Amino acid sequence: MKTLMILGGGTAGTLIARKMYKELDKGTWKIVLVDQDPNHYYQPGYLFVPFGMYTAKHVVRPKKNFFPRGIDYITAEVERIDADNNRVTLTDGRQLYYNYLVIATGTDIHPQETEGMLGDGWRKNVHEFYTYEGTLALTEAVKNFKGGRIAVQITEMPIKCPVAPLEFAFLADWYFTKKKMRDKVEIVYATPLSGAFTKPVASQALADMLKRKNIQMEADFATMEVDSSANVLRSYDNREIPYDLLVTVPVNMGAAMIGRSGLGDDLNYVPTNKETLQSNRYPNIFVMGDATNLPTSKAGSVIHFQMETVAENMLAHMRNKPLEHHFDGHALxxxxxxxxxxxxxxxxxxxxxxxxxxxxxxxxxxxxxxxxxxxxxxxxxxxxxxxxxxxxxxxxxxxxxxxxxxxxxxxxxxxxxxxxxxxx
Amino acid sequence: MSDVLTAVSFDAEGFMTDGNAWNEEIGKAIAAREGIDLTDRHWVVINYCRAEWKAKGEAPTLRNITKNTDVSTKELYELFPGGPGKLAAKVSGLKKPTGCI
Incomplete structure (x- = not known):
């Protein structure tokens, strides 16, 4: 028996597991999927929870509901990948071997990377909505907000779903207008980018929208520290943004295990061929979704558009054929x-x-x-x-x-x- | 514009289109155009950017620069005010960093 191993059972891991289970000969191949968390989170929903549009139960379901029944699903944490020997070691010491590997370990927030972010204000008036716990805590803060200044801030690019913080600002404008207290709420959108978005046409359109909604934009704001004692955000070029409620998008990084395995770049993203989605270093490793270093958005739609390329190219490689399927960076x-x-x-x-x-x-x-x-x-x-x-x-x-x-x-x-x- | 730059080809945002055409004189001229007086500390960054580009084909991220040189993020902002990633790449004759999408 040969093994296709998939690390990560989020959107990317689930999609490719299903696809490959359909494609591979069950007499020759088995699929092993490893993930540390038994829950599947509907991450696009995290944005809506603080505004009462979704509740906690909308955004979490058991992962195994979505895996094909015939795969081996292991709930465990990965210690490291030894790519030279096609081996994965789990933190409980188990060693697993693979013929092909799909890395779909995603990206996560790292508030500890920013001075003071985990200070006294963390989860009190310094919040994030990129985790399940985070969005629930922020929900209380939004509900109980009595007025003042809300700073919505991106610490460093790239981040998962780069439009989410903009949406948060737009929804906050709407939410507090609906509560008839928008005149008591000031909203500031602070971004390390030079505009509202990375690409010029969309950037202009979105900047106009921020303006009409009376949301101030602080562009080129490279966050140096969060000072919880003064409730102030400071940038490297000495600008300050005082806040009453800070909604931050902390530094995003790939899995620490990728770094430990020597497979990542400075942010633990895996260098990946942007067209074939094969690892730049190991031909039997393919990389999907947020875990890659590709110059496209980290978003679920991208995974949907990548799936065909990963499946076709992996199958081609298994048959010693050239990798002819090319991903075009499509995001929606x-x-x-x-x-x-x-x-x-x-x-x-x-x-x-x-x-x-x-x-x-x-x-x-x-x-x-x-x-x-x-x-x-x-x-x-x-x-x-x-x-x-x-x-x-x-x-x-x-x-x-x-x-x-x-x-x-x-x-x-x-x-x-x-x-x-x-x-x- | 300085004479050194007349023969150099730039894109719409002022990044050199061919990194191989760069030399230190061109680097100094681009810096002058951006209002920067180059010091030894600037050259630490520029030389690192050039070396990374030669090895990997693209300009390094800020995180990469601060991790692999003795220049801190704070100092980078002082050396290349505004957007150090973009500005350092520009002075080093490299294309605009692709990091952020």
Whole structure:
């Protein structure tokens, strides 16, 4: 018997396990999946919990519900990968050998990387929404907020779901308007980037939206420290942002085990061929999702678009064929903007987010870079698509390849149909 | 613009299109255009950026620079005010860092 081992049973690990279980000959191959956490978290939902749109039970389900029954699922922590010897050692001492390995160990927050972030204010008035515990603690802080300044801050790029902090700012504007206390709440969006987003057209559109929603942007803000004694954020170039509530996105890093195994870059992401998704160093290792160092977003949609490439190329490699399937960096994000509206952006390695319609040219139904109600339905409906289709191996009707058809190449920045607060 | 730079090709944001065409004179001229007076400490960063680029094909991240030289993040911001990652790459004749998407 040969072994395909998958490290990580989140979105990427689950999807590839299902796909390969379908593809591989069961007489020759067994699939072993290792993950340390028995729960599957619906991470896009973390954003909605603090605003009462979801509750805790929406965002957590047992992982094993989504794995194919025929795979070996081991709940354990990985101590290290010895890639030269095709061996994985678990922290309990067990040693497992593989013929092929998929690394899908994701990314996590590291607040300890920033001076003072874990100080006296942590989980009191310094919060994050990238973990289950974090979003629940933040929910209480938002509910009990009496007014003052909220700083939404990104510590360092790259981060998982780079639009999430923007969405948090938009939703906070909406939430406190609805509570009739927006005049008592100041919202500041602090980012290490030079604008609201990494790509120019979307950056301009989103910056306009921040302005209209009366959210101040502090760009090029490279966070040096959080000072809980004064409730102040400080940057390396000596700027200060006082806050009453800090909603931070701490430094994101890949799994420490990747670093221990000598397989990571400075942030423990695995250097990966951006087209074939094969490890740059080991031909029998493929890497998926947030664990890679690829220059695309760390997001669930990216995993969906990567799956075919990983599966096809791994199968080709097993048959000594060339790796012909090329990933194009396709990412698709909904940006929830409050008032039951959302913006959608669709981009790849080579093409920045443009205006237009998705997934069908002209028809849509989703509008790119525009704030619409239909986009919002798409975002909320994704919850069901994710649990009931994507994780269960049913084809999600979103094409893998990025397409320019239906996109306006000279974009006009028009967000006119965005609803204004008068409806509240 | 200084004469040294007239023959050099830049992209729209002022990053050199061909890192191999760079030399120290060009580096000094780009720095001057950005309003930076180069000191020995700048050269520690520039030389490291050049070496990393030669080895890996792209400009190093700030984290990479501070991990592998004796220059701290705080000092990097003093040496290359504004955006040290971008500015150091620019002066070193490298393309804009791709790190953040």
């Amino acid at each position: 994000c909904y940006i929830e903007t409050g008032y039951s509206q959302a913006v959608m952006i669709d981009f790849s390695y080579d093409v920045e987010p443009l205006m237009g319609k998705y997934p069908l040219p002209v028809v849509g139904p989703f509008s790119l870079l525009k704030s619409t109600w239909i986009n919002h339905l798409g975002k909320m409906g994704f919850y069901y698509m994710y649990y009931e289709m994507m994780l269960r191996g049913i084809d999600v009707p979103l094409p893998t390849r990025y397409s320019l058809v239906g996109k306006e190449k000279t974009p006009t920045l028009n967000l006119e149909n965005e609803r204004t607060p008068k409806n509240v």
